[in-house]
Amino acid sequence: MNEVKLALDVNEKPPVVKWIILALQHVFAMFGATILVPILVNSAVGSTVLTIPVALVTSGIGTLIYILCTKGRSPVYLGSSFAFITPIAVGAIKAGVGGAMTGIMIVGIIYVIVAIIISIVGKEWLSKLLPPVVIGPMIMIIGLGLAPTAISEMGIGSDITAIDYKSVLVAIFTFVITAVVMLKGKGFLKVIPFLIGIISGYVLALILGLVEFSPVLEASFFSIPDFILPFVSYIPTLDAAMTIAPIALVTIAEHIGDHTALSTIIGKNLLKDPGLNRTLLGDGIATFAAGLLGGPANTTYGENTSVVGMTKIASVWVIGLAAIIAILLGFLGKFTALVSTIPNAVLGGVSLILYGFIAVNGLKVLIENRVDFSKSRNVIIASSMLVLGLGGAVINISTVTVSGMSLAAIVGVLLNLLLPKEKEEMIEEMKDNNEEKNNTEEVKNEDEIREDVENIKEEVKQKEELVVLNHPLVEHKLSILRDKNTGTKEFRELVSELGMFLCYEAMKDAVLEDVEIETPLQKVSARRLNEDKYAFLPILRAGTGMLDGLIKVIPNAKIGHIGMYRDEETLEPVRYFFKVPADIKSREVLILDPMLATGGSGCDAIWQLKKEGVTKIKFLCLIAAPEGIEKMQKEHPDVKIYCAAIDEKLNESGYILPGLGDAGDRIFGTK
Ligand code: PRP
Ligand code: URA
Numbered sequence: 001m002n003e004v005k006l007a008l009d010v011n012e013k014p015p016v017v018k019w020i021i022l023a024l025q026h027v028f029a030m031f032g033a034t035i036l037v038p039i040l041v042n043s044a045v046g047s048t049v050l051t052i053p054v055a056l057v058t059s060g061i062g063t064l065i066y067i068l069c070t071k072g073r074s075p076v077y078l079g080s081s082f083a084f085i086t087p088i089a090v091g092a093i094k095a096g097v098g099g100a101m102t103g104i105m106i107v108g109i110i111y112v113i114v115a116i117i118i119s120i121v122g123k124e125w126l127s128k129l130l131p132p133v134v135i136g137p138m139i140m141i142i143g144l145g146l147a148p149t150a151i152s153e154m155g156i157g158s159d160i161t162a163i164d165y166k167s168v169l170v171a172i173f174t175f176v177i178t179a180v181v182m183l184k185g186k187g188f189l190k191v192i193p194f195l196i197g198i199i200s201g202y203v204l205a206l207i208l209g210l211v212e213f214s215p216v217l218e219a220s221f222f223s224i225p226d227f228i229l230p231f232v233s234y235i236p237t238l239d240a241a242m243t244i245a246p247i248a249l250v251t252i253a254e255h256i257g258d259h260t261a262l263s264t265i266i267g268k269n270l271l272k273d274p275g276l277n278r279t280l281l282g283d284g285i286a287t288f289a290a291g292l293l294g295g296p297a298n299t300t301y302g303e304n305t306s307v308v309g310m311t312k313i314a315s316v317w318v319i320g321l322a323a324i325i326a327i328l329l330g331f332l333g334k335f336t337a338l339v340s341t342i343p344n345a346v347l348g349g350v351s352l353i354l355y356g357f358i359a360v361n362g363l364k365v366l367i368e369n370r371v372d373f374s375k376s377r378n379v380i381i382a383s384s385m386l387v388l389g390l391g392g393a394v395i396n397i398s399t400v401t402v403s404g405m406s407l408a409a410i411v412g413v414l415l416n417l418l419l420p421k422e423k424e425e426m427i428e429e430m431k432d433n434n435e436e437k438n439n440t441e442e443v444k445n446e447d448e449i450r451e452d453v454e455n456i457k458e459e460v461k462q463k464e465e466l467v468v469l470n471h472p473l474v475e476h477k478l479s480i481l482r483d484k485n486t487g488t489k490e491f492r493e494l495v496s497e498l499g500m501f502l503c504y505e506a507m508k509d510a511v512l513e514d515v516e517i518e519t520p521l522q523k524v525s526a527r528r529l530n531e532d533k534y535a536f537l538p539i540l541r542a543g544t545g546m547l548d549g550l551i552k553v554i555p556n557a558k559i560g561h562i563g564m565y566r567d568e569e570t571l572e573p574v575r576y577f578f579k580v581p582a583d584i585k586s587r588e589v590l591i592l593d594p595m596l597a598t599g600g601s602g603c604d605a606i607w608q609l610k611k612e613g614v615t616k617i618k619f620l621c622l623i624a625a626p627e628g629i630e631k632m633q634k635e636h637p638d639v640k641i642y643c644a645a646i647d648e649k650l651n652e653s654g655y656i657l658p659g660l661g662d663a664g665d666r667i668f669g670t671k
Contacts (some may be wrong), residue, residue, distance in 0.1 A: 006266060007312040010075055014313075019321055022313055025188060026322035027329070030079040032195035033319040034326075035339050036354075037080035037296045044089035044149050049097050050296050052339050052570035053225030053330040055080050058295025060327035062286030067316050067323075069282030070274040075314045076262065076284050077322060081299035082358060083142045083251050084244065085149075088296060090403045091240030097294070098234025103244030104291030105236075110248040111255075111284025119277040123256075132369035134412040136362045137382045138250040138318055141389030141408050143358030150355050153348030166208045167345035174349025175202030182353070191306045194350050201346035205624045210345065216339045223333035223469045228294035249413060251299055255283055257365075258300040265309040324404040377419045435589050466629060467642045469598065474501060474644050481622070482660045488669040492545060495594055495622065495667060498644050499546030499635060502620040503553045506590055506642045531556035535587040539564055539605050540577060542664035543592040546620065550592065560584060562605045567598075571654040573601040578608060585613040592662040596624040596643065597656050599631030622663075623647050625656045 014022060026518025033251060038050035047151055062078040070076075084104070091100040114126070117408055151157045154171040155164050178197030181189055189196065205211050230236045256271070263270045272278060286298045304322075308314050329335060390409030394401060402410070480486055481494045512527035534557040538544045547559070581587070589609055598603050602619055609617055617639045619632065624643040627650050632641060647656045655661070665671040 002384040006314050007314065008269070009316040010266070010314050010316055012074055012315050013317040019318060022311070022315070022318045023321035023325055025308055025311070025320060026077055026304050027325050028188075028195060029191050029307045030059065030077055030301050030322070030326070032192060032198055032350075033082070033301065033303060034079040034289065036194070036347065036350070037082065037085060039340075039342065040085050040149060040351070041089050041092070041296070043153065043347070044085070045092050048296070049088065049092040049100060051226050051336075053223070053336045054227060054293060055296045055329035055330075056326045056336070057225055057227075058290035058293050059298060060323040060325075060330070061293075062283075062290055062298040063319060063323035063326070065289060066279075066282035067320055069285060070278050072316045073268075073274045074259070074270050074279055074282075075266070075308055075316050075319050076259075076279070077301045077304035077319050078283065078298040079301040079304075081251060081671045082146075082298040082354075083254070083299065084248055084297045086142070086145045086405055087244040087247050087403070090401075091243040094401050095237055095239035096234065097228065098230070099237045099240035100244065101228065101230065101234070101291045101294060102236040102238060103240045104295075104297045105230075105288050106238075106241050106245045107248045107251075107297050108284045108286070108288025108291060110245060111252065111280050114252060115277045115280035115284060116218070118280065119275075123271075123276055126252070126256070129413060129417070130249060130395060131416060132365050133371045133378045133381050134385070134409075134416050135250060135253045136366035136369075136371060136414060137385040137389070138409055139254075139362030139365060140359045141362075141386065141405055142247075142250070143355045143360070143362065145405055146351070146355040146358075150348055150351035153351060155342040155345060155348065160613075166210060166341070170201055170205045170208065170210060170343065170345040171349040171352070173204050174198065175345050175352045177201065178350050178353055187310065188307070189302055191310065193443055194354060197350045198342060198618070201349050202342055203324050205343045205346055207295065210343045211341050213341060215341055216334060219333040219337035221334050222331055223336075225330050225336075226294065230292065233294070242400045242402045243406055246402075246409040249409050251297070252280065255280060255300060258302065258305060261307050261467060262300075262308065265305065286602055341404070380419065380616055381412055381415045384415065385409075404621045434454070466633070467640065468646055469498075469501055469505055469642070469644045471501075471520060475496065478622070478645055482658065484661065488666065491666050495545040495547040496547075496661070498549070498622050499592065499620070500549030500553055502546070502642050502644065503550045503590070506618050506620055506640075507553075534558075535560055535581055535584055535588055535589045537562060537580065537589050537591045537605070537609070539591065539593040539601055542594050542667055545663070545667040546592040546594060546622075550590065550620075557590075558583075558587065560589075562591075562608060564604065566601060566654065568653075571598050571600060573604045575604070575608075580609070580612060584609070585615075587614070588616040588618070589614050591617060591619045592621075593619075594667075595656060595659075596621040596628035596632065597650055598625075598642070598654055599628035599635075602628065602637045603632055605634075606639055618642060623659060625650050 013019065034055055035052050038052050038055045041049050059079045066076060066078055088100045089103070091103045091662065118126070148157070154160070155167040174197045177200040179194045181193035181196045185193060202211070230233065256276065259276070260269045283300065290296060290298050304319070373379055373382070385408040388411055389404050391404065393404040393407050395407060436649065477494050477498055481491060481498070510529055515526055515528050515532050517524060517526045531554050534554055536547060536550050536557050537560045538547050540561055540563040550557070558581040560580030561577060564573045564575050566572070567574050591602065591605055593602060596619070602621070606617055606619070617636070619639050620642045622644045624641065624646050626646065629641060632639065647659055649657055651657050660666065662671065
């Protein structure tokens, strides 16, 4: 796992004023989405199923429960889940508010059961049950299933006889502001586009006289939220269970995805420590508690994870205080009354993006996992799920109703288990399972331990094998290259030439194949390189400067490109392009980049290649900084580094000293 420099570590507590400000930032981040869930469910049902105060309180309580279950090791905020908007609405129409709440509690219980099974047998079975081809369409259904609600809130549905232009104007204005903040917002603003959209739309609605303000005037300053309890407010019934519970399959996968993303952000593998069993347990008990008190199901909030990513403040103390503030807000009668006066048109405006945004995330799951739709199996699974989920399917079995979305989840899981797989897919799956196994601490037998020891020995050997070209001519050429008076033409030629030297060095261990040849004088057996086994991968832009030299040596190697640039402020690599030969897995890959500075770009390029299944990688650079070497050897001890020189250090802007300046700019003459 990447080591990440955090501004505040998971268990660090900030000073009081800073603590409150940081917590409020999290409250802002979660607020828009958390209050939208009750508003949208009620609007879909046409009566009150959920209330904003209870949603705020249960999200706060849920977050505190989660922190306890994960022993304060995972900085996650839990808010109301969008995935359950339609199921809760359909469940409430079918079996009343009590039926919907029972369904939510069952979702919590499912989480807890899954957590217990994971504690006993591990988590590989989950990815078999819920592969991307099932999860992607399911997320799309969740988003697109909500589309009609957005349209009717905007006031432009087919059932509208007379359009209220003021409302439509507010909806469009809200949409535009939300979109602009998403596109142009910087820093924290970028995390709260929906909240900004709602506030802006609300102000316009107020000006146009569309806000009914009397509930705010009538409300008391403090009021106890309308909690509803089983056996007190209703008798639990299983009638809506099959409408709501199957969605847990999808949200569990979402839970794993969110924790994987957060692990990368904070540089700690949360799936190992505190462990997926504990995070799921926390989410499950939180969701059960929410249902118990009359609130919506909880989920880990992407908005809050983004805040952690941006601020690098991973303190659970901050998240915990945000949870307490959310609970207190739920008791502020005037405040929650104000929130309830948000006109439908405003909600329609944000929903226009929000629901599509959820659907687009489903598409992202399919694309990022390269789900292959030339395979009939994948087409059958995704198509049937989409049609069942969006076509309004409802199956009534006795008193139990299974609605479209749940039916789609069940059918998707079953088809995935039953339809035969093609050979390559099974190999891929085995590989994924192995990777996952490496991620969990499992008891190993003697042979496996011996193999591990051998691997470690090999790694140590690799570490010792950082190769620095040690040759007077190389030193000579480097001195010209470093000189700021060297012009673009000569600079390019030298980068290419040194690239060629590095290639010779990197190919020292190449295995040659025996061939029979005939010289002008006689037949002789000789040895040749099978050039089809290699690929070069320059990191754009500067890496392409070395490419020429390598192609001269191995002209038949295939070439891929990875586009990345360093963010000038964070020095983190930003990806913008990735295109590699289709058979890259089977090739030895030589990554080319003149500069190994912090090591961020190089390491990220290697991760991308490893994700493609590449196992043999070498990294060729002209100048390496000690910091970059250390990072690369830590993250990728299996990748051998070849360089022409190791320099002293990095300066405060991340440039190598003495270095040669910005390699890309000098090769392309851009500065
Ligand atoms: C340079 C260089 C490496 C990276 C090294 O590229 O070519 O890719 O910086 O820095 P790091 O190891 O600390 O991440 P840059 O981002 O300037 O892009 P460019 O090649 O397009 O100029
Ligand atoms: N990238 C460069 O091009 N030069 C450096 O010194 C560091 C990163």
